[in-house]
Amino acid sequence: MAEGNSAPKSRAFKEKEKPAEVRSSNIVAAKAVSDAVRTSLGPRGMDKMIQSGNGEVVITNDGATILKQMSVLHPAAKMLVDLSAAQDVEAGDGTTSVVVLAGSLLTAAEKLLEKGIHPTTIAESFQRAAAKSAEYLTEMSVPLDLNDRESLLKSATTSLSSKIVSQYSSLLAPIAVDSVMRVIDPATSTNVDLGDIRLVTKVGGTIDDTEMVDGLVLTQNVIKAGGGPTRMDRARIGLIQFQLSPPKPDMDNQIVVNDYRQMDRILKEERAYLLNMCKQIKKSGCNVLLIQKSILRDAVNDLSLHFLAKLKILAIKEIERDEVEFICKSTGCKPIADIESFTEDKLGYADVVEEVTTAGANVVKILGVKNAGKTVSVLIHGANQLVLEEAERSLHDALCVIRCLVKKRALIAGGGAPEIEVSQRLYKYAKTLKGMEAYCFQAFAEALEVIPTTLAENAGLNPISIVTELRNRHNKGEKTAGINVRKGIISNILDENVLQPLLVSTSAIELASETVKMIMKIDDIVAVR
Amino acid sequence: MSGLGPVNIFSEGGSEERAENARLASFVGAIAVGDLVKSTLGPKGMDKVLQSLTDGNITVTNDGATILKSIALDNAAAKVLVNISKVQDDEVGDGTTSVCVLAAELLREAERLINQKIHPQTVVEGYRIASATALKALEESAVNNGTNEALFRKDLINIAKTTLSSKVLSQDKEYFANLAVDAVLRLKGSTSLEHIQIIKKIGGKLMDSYLDEGFILDKKIGVNQPKRIENAKILIANTPMDTDKIKIFGARVRVDATGKLAELERAEKDKMKEKVEKIKAHGINCFINRQLIYNWPEQLFADSNITAIEHADFVGIERLALVLGGEITSTFDHPELVKLGSCKLIEEIIIGEDRLIKFSGVAAGEACTVVLRGATHQLLDEAERSLHDALCVLSQTVAEPRTVLGGGCSECLMAKAVDDVARTTEGKKAMAVEAFARALRQLPTILADNAGYDSSDLVTQLRARHNEGKSSSGLDMYNGCVADVKELGITESFKLKRQVLLSASEASEMILRVDDIIRAAPRQQYHVFASFYEMDAMMSATITASSFNNDGPCSDMRCSPEQVAYDGPVRQSYWQSAPDPKCGNTWLEADWSAVGAFDIDSFSISYGHLGRTFSANLVGLAVTTAKTATGATETRKIPSSYLYCNSSSSSSSSLSSEPAYFSAGRLDGCMFETGWFGDASLFRNVVGMRFEWTLKAPPLQGAVCQMNVNRIVVRLVSERHGGGGLSGGAVAGVCVAAIGGVVVLVYGVLFHVRRRNLAKRRRAGRLL
Ligand SMILES: Nc1ncnc2c1ncn2[C@@H]1O[C@H](COP(=O)(O)OP(=O)(O)OP(=O)(O)O)[C@@H](O)[C@H]1O
Ligand SMILES: Nc1ncnc2c1ncn2[C@@H]1O[C@H](COP(=O)(O)OP(=O)(O)OP(=O)(O)O)[C@@H](O)[C@H]1O
Ligand SMILES: [Mg+2]
Numbered sequence A: 001m002a003e004g005n006s007a008p009k010s011r012a013f014k015e016k017e018k019p020a021e022v023r024s025s026n027i028v029a030a031k032a033v034s035d036a037v038r039t040s041l042g043p044r045g046m047d048k049m050i051q052s053g054n055g056e057v058v059i060t061n062d063g064a065t066i067l068k069q070m071s072v073l074h075p076a077a078k079m080l081v082d083l084s085a086a087q088d089v090e091a092g093d094g095t096t097s098v099v100v101l102a103g104s105l106l107t108a109a110e111k112l113l114e115k116g117i118h119p120t121t122i123a124e125s126f127q128r129a130a131a132k133s134a135e136y137l138t139e140m141s142v143p144l145d146l147n148d149r150e151s152l153l154k155s156a157t158t159s160l161s162s163k164i165v166s167q168y169s170s171l172l173a174p175i176a177v178d179s180v181m182r183v184i185d186p187a188t189s190t191n192v193d194l195g196d197i198r199l200v201t202k203v204g205g206t207i208d209d210t211e212m213v214d215g216l217v218l219t220q221n222v223i224k225a226g227g228g229p230t231r232m233d234r235a236r237i238g239l240i241q242f243q244l245s246p247p248k249p250d251m252d253n254q255i256v257v258n259d260y261r262q263m264d265r266i267l268k269e270e271r272a273y274l275l276n277m278c279k280q281i282k283k284s285g286c287n288v289l290l291i292q293k294s295i296l297r298d299a300v301n302d303l304s305l306h307f308l309a310k311l312k313i314l315a316i317k318e319i320e321r322d323e324v325e326f327i328c329k330s331t332g333c334k335p336i337a338d339i340e341s342f343t344e345d346k347l348g349y350a351d352v353v354e355e356v357t358t359a360g361a362n363v364v365k366i367l368g369v370k371n372a373g374k375t376v377s378v379l380i381h382g383a384n385q386l387v388l389e390e391a392e393r394s395l396h397d398a399l400c401v402i403r404c405l406v407k408k409r410a411l412i413a414g415g416g417a418p419e420i421e422v423s424q425r426l427y428k429y430a431k432t433l434k435g436m437e438a439y440c441f442q443a444f445a446e447a448l449e450v451i452p453t454t455l456a457e458n459a460g461l462n463p464i465s466i467v468t469e470l471r472n473r474h475n476k477g478e479k480t481a482g483i484n485v486r487k488g489i490i491s492n493i494l495d496e497n498v499l500q501p502l503l504v505s506t507s508a509i510e511l512a513s514e515t516v517k518m519i520m521k522i523d524d525i526v527a528v529r
Numbered sequence B: 001m002s003g004l005g006p007v008n009i010f011s012e013g014g015s016e017e018r019a020e021n022a023r024l025a026s027f028v029g030a031i032a033v034g035d036l037v038k039s040t041l042g043p044k045g046m047d048k049v050l051q052s053l054t055d056g057n058i059t060v061t062n063d064g065a066t067i068l069k070s071i072a073l074d075n076a077a078a079k080v081l082v083n084i085s086k087v088q089d090d091e092v093g094d095g096t097t098s099v100c101v102l103a104a105e106l107l108r109e110a111e112r113l114i115n116q117k118i119h120p121q122t123v124v125e126g127y128r129i130a131s132a133t134a135l136k137a138l139e140e141s142a143v144n145n146g147t148n149e150a151l152f153r154k155d156l157i158n159i160a161k162t163t164l165s166s167k168v169l170s171q172d173k174e175y176f177a178n179l180a181v182d183a184v185l186r187l188k189g190s191t192s193l194e195h196i197q198i199i200k201k202i203g204g205k206l207m208d209s210y211l212d213e214g215f216i217l218d219k220k221i222g223v224n225q226p227k228r229i230e231n232a233k234i235l236i237a238n239t240p241m242d243t244d245k246i247k248i249f250g251a252r253v254r255v256d257a258t259g260k261l262a263e264l265e266r267a268e269k270d271k272m273k274e275k276v277e278k279i280k281a282h283g284i285n286c287f288i289n290r291q292l293i294y295n296w297p298e299q300l301f302a303d304s305n306i307t308a309i310e311h312a313d314f315v316g317i318e319r320l321a322l323v324l325g326g327e328i329t330s331t332f333d334h335p336e337l338v339k340l341g342s343c344k345l346i347e348e349i350i351i352g353e354d355r356l357i358k359f360s361g362v363a364a365g366e367a368c369t370v371v372l373r374g375a376t377h378q379l380l381d382e383a384e385r386s387l388h389d390a391l392c393v394l395s396q397t398v399a400e401p402r403t404v405l406g407g408g409c410s411e412c413l414m415a416k417a418v419d420d421v422a423r424t425t426e427g428k429k430a431m432a433v434e435a436f437a438r439a440l441r442q443l444p445t446i447l448a449d450n451a452g453y454d455s456s457d458l459v460t461q462l463r464a465r466h467n468e469g470k471s472s473s474g475l476d477m478y479n480g481c482v483a484d485v486k487e488l489g490i491t492e493s494f495k496l497k498r499q500v501l502l503s504a505s506e507a508s509e510m511i512l513r514v515d516d517i518i519r520a521a522p523r524q525q526y527h528v529f530a531s532f533y534e535m536d537a538m539m540s541a542t543i544t545a546s547s548f549n550n551d552g553p554c555s556d557m558r559c560s561p562e563q564v565a566y567d568g569p570v571r572q573s574y575w576q577s578a579p580d581p582k583c584g585n586t587w588l589e590a591d592w593s594a595v596g597a598f599d600i601d602s603f604s605i606s607y608g609h610l611g612r613t614f615s616a617n618l619v620g621l622a623v624t625t626a627k628t629a630t631g632a633t634e635t636r637k638i639p640s641s642y643l644y645c646n647s648s649s650s651s652s653s654s655l656s657s658e659p660a661y662f663s664a665g666r667l668d669g670c671m672f673e674t675g676w677f678g679d680a681s682l683f684r685n686v687v688g689m690r691f692e693w694t695l696k697a698p699p700l701q702g703a704v705c706q707m708n709v710n711r712i713v714v715r716l717v718s719e720r721h722g723g724g725g726l727s728g729g730a731v732a733g734v735c736v737a738a739i740g741g742v743v744v745l746v747y748g749v750l751f752h753v754r755r756r757n758l759a760k761r762r763r764a765g766r767l768l
């Protein structure tokens, strides 16, 4: 086109070829990523075992985690990894679906490109189609009342059903629901700060031993060295940020010792100094002492521990600074940074503080807190580190699902039903459009079928016949017909209790098409410093 | 000739290129740059992925200035284009692609004329006439709706939409155009965009972005402090609220009893308390500090119900002060002199997964914050750039309210005027004037090409329409036809178009006038970065060029080895010790006496360990240097306070209170500048070094450590020491000298090497 007009002779032709090459290389790379996670979609999806460069092993079904662990280099592949991370932030669940969807959209786009449709047109039509899909999904969804515990449980169970821990979902789903409900006010909240829910993992026992603790769980152990108490009823909890060890000003210092008598005196003084502090703590009524870790010097020494034990104060050390906020919120105590300001009003109260051994692991539980903020701890048990980590991730997914429902109180069916329904409606809508856009909408509609197709594939069913039947059923108006993975047939998926938040699906479709748009618009990769 | 990467045109030893060659080199470079960015032009323009060679990070962008800024160029003329696009970015914010493309097209036309044996000066003359004519035509076509508020707002919305239509935000341009206009109109005519803050938070989709009045700070409120304050009185400070080690370091106390130490400790705490009291005396309920606030002062603030926010970053705090109407303070003795900030409400909000602090009802009513949401970092960054483009153009338009039409309309209109003038111009100049018009018409051509339409057909139609007098015709790139762009609302700012026209013609003129490229002589002392790969490679690999010029291959005073040219293969490995289970007493030794002596300016080391728990270990460092002249070696322990450590682990490394040790986390990078060492003589004139680590306490079982010396910066002083002759080094700078010596641009890739060893000089000169 431009040739006749200006100078660059043979170059114009070559320049046109490059963008196409770049684009197809991008699509190939992105699809490879999507194929890599495809097999882990759905309740019969497989897990991945990933060994990282430093030899650590992770076993997971979570799309975002799989992708995070894969070290991809290609820019387009990286964009898919980011996409999955974005879905993780936004919805928490659906991180596999979003990548599978993006892969399928790219395949569709590739075909459209072959037909000679301009990439920008494709990308923009896809985005419009995505917006339309979100609209349809919203229409299909049923509103949810947060007091409807049954539905909440079903959604959490659906999210858990694709994980290793699915057999424990009757235990984990209620934990997820209750934890969220504990930290929000169902009437007014529009978001959940998952920071208020503390997941504590301990190797030992099985997932069956996992429990929600209405109070606080600390992984640090009670110090038993001095023979102090390990259980305290009517606990008055203090959290200190200063150190119970010999003084050490910030100034460079040196103690000059001239003879033995002086040494004696120094030891005595040190003793008096520490004893004094411990006594002062006791005087305020404190009987449980949490001690923040210190970088510059020991937070406690043997002597002070000994004193604390003698004064019947239960001591726990090595509290991290970033835990402080949560601990304070959960126990109602206030951090104390100086012995002089160690006063009664800064203490928190709990009915009992106790180190317990559950399933072979020691943790400290603080129960019956008065004036506690809205926080909750979940203590997860598992036979080994790998299971434990995956259980934590799965529970996190379930929490996110409930959070989605708090943010947007609407539910849709799962099991491929919404995708097929939206796809059918888009087909119909495409018929009302003109030109290229109609093509693009159709291609988009077809691409959405990748979810039921993959669910069927992973469940060992025949994807073609399943998807065909799904289409027929939906055409007949069975909006909730989905893949019943357990029985290997198509049935009303609501009878199977497979429910998922609307937000997970809408966000997946929108984010995927946004990323596809970005990839489509790229015509060159330039190396820079 | 490839359109990418550096166009390397100079042979290693050459120092001058004349007439034909020089011009050819300029044209090739400039046109290549134009070709590189032209596919991003217009609403259907494509994006580029910029992939960093160093860390593989990617940026996806459509913004001409961003693309050009990041590519490595070695061609003077190409750099001129990069420069005008940068200027465009600074002055107007948008049109950075257009300006570069237009300049390249002007040069392409000029090249053809010169091939037809027309003297460059004639071309320059013709271009001048044409550009003046074009400007006049543009000015005449400009419309001013500045006095009619409703119309003007519509103009602004249209301009924003035009700007955004080529960017990621195009899908939602209606929404973002309104958002940008609302934000800019808050400024009430000021062009300082500082009041508009952009916060990017991953998650959500672009349409979830919103404009909020007030200011949002991405920080946390201290433990136990009020999370919501009404009618806030705010003191903004930059003061140490931990204990200041550097200052106390010099002092030393000797005591003879623990009690005295306790007293001392108490005194320190009291001092802090006194400081907090002084701060409280300002009658505030919120305290924001640029530096850390430690536990103790944090508690004191909490006790008195004051919200304290620590560690606000520098830009953040400057802007915060501006917006809250306060001043940044660092002394607290005179509350009456301090200007406090104020706002109606401070509260915590959640965006995505993060909690942030929002200040609403701030003193500076114009302030507002745009919260951008989007799927990925790339998307967010590009959205920010696009929005920034729009905000810039809009604020410029508020100051200069004239508008012109886009979509190739203005270009065609100017081309027509230029063509008319060409007919009355005498001599060969006329050809140049015509060429200018052709170059202008290339812009609509490229717009159409990028959208995949038949450009020659469309542009012919467009031209015909203009000749019929339909001067508001332009390209409708959504329907692929010629249309009335005034009706479509494709409006652009007059200032933008004027700047594009003027910069592009100026730049092409400047490049046209070059007939000589000489390599400049060194000016003054420069830094040379030496990286230790292997000592025998010191000659070639370590002496690499750097400059203070940001455009040069090494910006920010940092050069990574693959960016700099030198003889021989790149060997990028650190100078590294073997893993050592003792974690200390391991030394590294270097000897480059065969090469010559250097003055060491600074070096960076890192100390890493693989053990699982290794928190807060104290590591000491001693450096031994060897000298030529005397052959003497000298060892010095380096006090921890002179090391500038940057810890990569969460259990932070820091200066320890033990002067001879720094406390190391899992992996620490430390900088050391010899200048800080008081007596820098140790590092002058050095031919060898040895590093020695000692550990305060024995390492934990199973720990394995490794030490690296990453980069040594060697300073080479200009010829103070040796005899004149060869000016002490080599030069790889490029200088474009315009005829008559009007403009001398020095693209400094200059460096200057001091060598003790005269015999090695020549070799060095060759290598560099
Ligand atoms: N019992 C079930 N029967 C049929 N389909 C199900 C069932 N449970 C879940 N699904 C479907 O499986 C899909 C979710 O699979 P999965 O949880 O593996 O991936 P994801 O949610 O996309 O990603 P991740 O959980 O890794 O973040 C959804 O489409 C959901 O409707
Ligand atoms: N809807 C439209 N139809 C036709 N042309 C348009 C339309 N919108 C914008 N344009 C034209 O596109 C050009 C701007 O393209 P673009 O924004 O990609 O480059 P730029 O502004 O020069 O540089 P940058 O935005 O990278 O700083 C202008 O010439 C403008 O007139
Ligand atoms: Mg899931």
Ligand SMILES: [Mg+2]
Pocket: B094, B095, B096, B163, B166, B389
């Ligand atoms: Mg633009």
